[in-house]
Amino acid sequence: MAAAAGEEVKVPRIKLGSQGLEVSAQGLGCMGMSAFYGPPKPEPDMIKLIHYAIDRGITHFDTAEMYGPYTNEILVGKALKGGIQEKVEIATKFGVRFVDGKREVCGDPAYVRAACEGSLKRLGVDCIDLYYQHRIDTRLPIEITIGELKKLVEEGKIKYIGLSEASASTIRRAHAVHPITAVQLEWSLWTRDVEEEIIPTCRELGIGIVAYSPLGRGFFSSGAKLMENLADGDFRKFLPRLQPENVEHNKSLFERVNDIASRKGCTPSQLALAWVHHQGSDVCPIPGTTKIENLKENIGALSVKLLAEDLAELECLASSGVKGDRYGSGTATWQNSDTPPLSTWKSA
Template sequence: MTAPAGTRTLGRNGLVVSALGLGCMGMSQMYGAADRDESIATVHRALDLGITFLDTSDVYGDGHNEELVGEAIRGRRDEVQLATKFSLRRNDRGGMDIDGRPENVRACAEASLRRLGVEVIDLYYQHRVDPRVPIEDTVGAMAELVQRGEVRYLGLSEASAASVRRAVAVHPIAALQSEWSLWTRDLETEVLGVARAAGIGIVPFSPLGRGFLTGAITSPDDFADDDWRRTHPRFTGEAFAANLRLVDAVRAMAGEKGCTPGQLALAWVLAQGPDVVPIPGTKRRSYLEENAGALAVELSADDLARLGEIAPPGVAVGGRYADAGYAYGDSPERAA
């Protein structure tokens, strides 16, 4: 693909981003070893393709990912819509703590600006809602960053419908980042409608099912020893075999459409509305270019209906995380 990716608008206050984003997490953690030079080249290639909406977080690689992204966009900052997140921190028990205290909001933002080497963050997300801190207090502190000119727009990630409603009463929210793909459709049950009613754009992460929907993964042995997916419920045991049947059906339809399975899966997410901007993650230029090709895949109403039959809500076997509460920390009853 050589044509520009085009743009979409997130939120009612006019955050214009590329129609497809780039998730940068895998350049620093989770999916096996990454090559620094290839990662930076991938960011540069994304910008050349018009994929200018970059997503990172202070917890990815414990700050490494922000430093990497900052280095990659040096000299090209004006081309980029830069998103990062705060509130998660690794603990000594091997898990994550959530900290939504106002003082932590300010400290994390200052550290992110320093690591990224920028004067302003375009979109600043609360990575997970802290159930111990009123979201009004957290979003109030985030709003102060906007007032000071350090942040342009605010976002939430994996927030429940109740948290979304409370947050928008304090300050406009431009984007809600949540997992959404052919095999993860629980967002559609309640949260999607609440977000759209509030004028919030949707930023799906893992729109390719953590790579599974590309068809490139056919066995648990395909994962490197240090790949986080080895412990993921959907990639282990009987769940893996059951979920392969979904991929087989997507692959068959992709063959008919003349595209790859990943492009078909990504095109489905893109077709969910003009307020939807998926951020497939990759650390390689070849996969980035394949993902960009999804922008040219046209799906008819019949195509979408067929995909809905192939992958109805709840089709995936196995939970989203080993710790189910991590999916919706502020709303345990929705954890899946």
């Protein structure tokens, strides 16, 4: 059963990866405050939300250069100024930039360095706690990009290196150049592909797992009704899983989750988030929200205890399948993130 309304659950801390990083067991994804989920939200409200999260024990804040672009990092920097930065872990990302109005994945060393300098300035910090490659540049050997990140670690500009949406082979090759602390990936009751190869690879190498969209882009909060309340410009309107031809099939998954949640005395979103938390002590989900009430609900998921039979039931329904891909065609993801061999690159 989840914590009662008003009951203050404090978010505990976990070790993320095996290089020494510690974070709150649940983080806060900040993207939706500034980008992709409709118009940017009022800055004072978002700063208040971030401060509330800190009061409840959340110290792991996730942003990226491309969120805005740039505006989300500026917002997070404002919210954490005045010495607060020293008490939290800021994770940001490079690797997706806009060139002539078009989105481009890039891992070039010169860009990596320039992007890092830009993020440091916008966040108002001297060192980034966790710096991810947001998407993998499949034109460039991963060793080239990680080599530049290694230099940034040595220079004290970043503490830990992460990858986002990377294939297992890319993770292995990157880790051989410099230890990877965390891999960020989409993992939820309806996104399970990563369990086949990527999760085992991370665990073999001692790499922490950061799960984004653990609530299925909000689907496990309200089911098919989600689509009725999306603002203009919200990119979820275009996601294959949320298209009319797929929602009818997928809403049955939400209904079954809702039934189990009712028996457990929690909300469906708390159950879905609790499932992610129960996947291991090396997993840190980073649900995003722009509302304090939703943040309270997300934190309450930490008090939902799932028994073996609960997990088995959820496993059974999750295995029944979801209709529609995660993204539309052409989006670079872990599924195609292998890069050229370094030996080939050197001889070119």
